[in-house]
Amino acid sequence: QVQLKESGPGLVQPSQTLSLTCTVSGFSLTSNSVHWVRQPPGKGLEWMGGIWGDGSTDYNSALKSRLSISRDTSKSQVFLKMNSLQTDDTAIYFCTRSLGYYDGYYHVSYVMDAWGQGASVTVSS
């Protein structure tokens, strides 16, 4: 059974760094990609970035300067680190598995077929 579970601090101070962990089960990180999506309170979804099965990463250009995604395949964990947090980074942060393939040029993904419950993060002093 495919499962993803986010964990991390619920409260982060402004200007500090957010660190989240996504622990997965039921699939291999070396043959699947995992992505991060966030949702501010009462608002829509924003794709943040992801890490592909080969370990390469892709980031939303709006967040790229602050964001880092990495993994530890031996622990089945994917990590998100984002620095210089501000109050508008307050959101629920989801990790998701995405299905796709590499066509020789691009990583092609067609669906985020499994989602975690999300980790609520509040940025406040």
Next chain:
Amino acid sequence: QITLTQQAESLWISPGERVSITCRASQSLLYTDGKHYLSWYQQRPGQTTKALIYHASVRTDGVPTRFIGSGSGTEFTLSIEHVQPEDFAIYYCLQTLKSPWTFGGGTKLELK
């Protein structure tokens, strides 16, 4: 970046009715493999977000047949036939053709 527009923020319907949710892309979502990289998701309170449709019209495993995805190019529709009480939720479209992946703003189905 590709913008996805879901015109309706809310739709009020009664159980048993049919409803269509539209998603318009700022450019074609057709890839060189002949498939559209447009998917649909359902968010319900207390539940994990659920993938309903991918490649514009393919239902994911276990999704009821009353959920129908259609469209091509830049115009896509998620239709729900005979809406059930558990279908009252927020629906999002997502394009994964080009980075950054982008979601539509969401459409909330509300009880009339």
